[in-house]
Amino acid sequence: MTAPLILRxxxxxxxxxxxxxxxxxxxxRFEAVRYFQPRFTLPELEEGIKVCVVPAEVERSNxxxxxxxxxxTIQVGVLARVESTLxxxxxxxxxVDSMALNLDGAQLDNxxxxxxxxxxxxxxxxxxxxxKQFTSIISLQVRSFL
Numbered sequence: 001m002t003a004p005l006i007l008r009x010x011x012x013x014x015x016x017x018x019x020x021x022x023x024x025x026x027x028x029r030f031e032a033v034r035y036f037q038p039r040f041t042l043p044e045l046e047e048g049i050k051v052c053v054v055p056a057e058v059e060r061s062n063x064x065x066x067x068x069x070x071x072x073t074i075q076v077g078v079l080a081r082v083e084s085t086l087x088x089x090x091x092x093x094x095x096v097d098s099m100a101l102n103l104d105g106a107q108l109d110n111x112x113x114x115x116x117x118x119x120x121x122x123x124x125x126x127x128x129x130x131x132k133q134f135t136s137i138i139s140l141q142v143r144s145f146l
Contacts, residue, residue, distance in 0.1 A: 005112070006055045006072050009142055010034045012108040013074055014053050020102055028095050038077060042131060045081040049092075052077040056139070068146040072112075076103075076138040084128055093122060096136045103140060112144040 003011075017032035019025075030049045038052035057073035078096050082088040096119055104117035117140050124135040 005070060005144060005146070006058050006074075007034075009072055009108050009112055009144070010053050010055050010074055012112075013076065013103065013140065016103065016106060016108075017051060017053070017076070017099065020099075025102060026095055026098055027091065032076075038079075040079060042081065042133070045079060045133060048080070049095075050077070050079040052079070063145075070144040070146060072142040072144065074140040074142060076140065078134070078136045078138075080134045081132055082128070082134045084132055089123065089128070089134060092134045092136065096122070096138060100138050103138070108142060109144075111146065112142055114140050115143050116141040 011034060014032045014034050021030050021032070028049060030051045032051040032053055035052045035054055038050070038054065040050055054075045054077065056075045059071045061069050063069050076099065078092065078099070080092060082092060100117040100119050103114050106114045108114065117138055119136060119138050122136055127133040127135050
């Protein structure tokens, strides 16, 4: 059985992120993983940066009798324990920004393209203040024609 398109798209995003992590595209090394409900304890975040790719939403519509359009939302979460200083936070903001820039416009397969890579929040201020946890979300809007 073939996996649903949204899951195949998430897997392609994981592949693109991991390729960039290993070939030096990004300043930090990480291993992106597809999750359904990413949850980490603070000690787990001490082990290093976590990059989570999560299917979030699917919207389908008929364009013609033979062509359908699927708009998918995929969220990429970046989490890490950091010091609440410019030197502690800035590298993670730069990483998230470079990830969004590299994913924006990416062709994920022969029928799917990333239309938008939106960062919101750039980082969660409450988690940073309370737990010294950097948490940022990149929302990818992907359009597919089926």
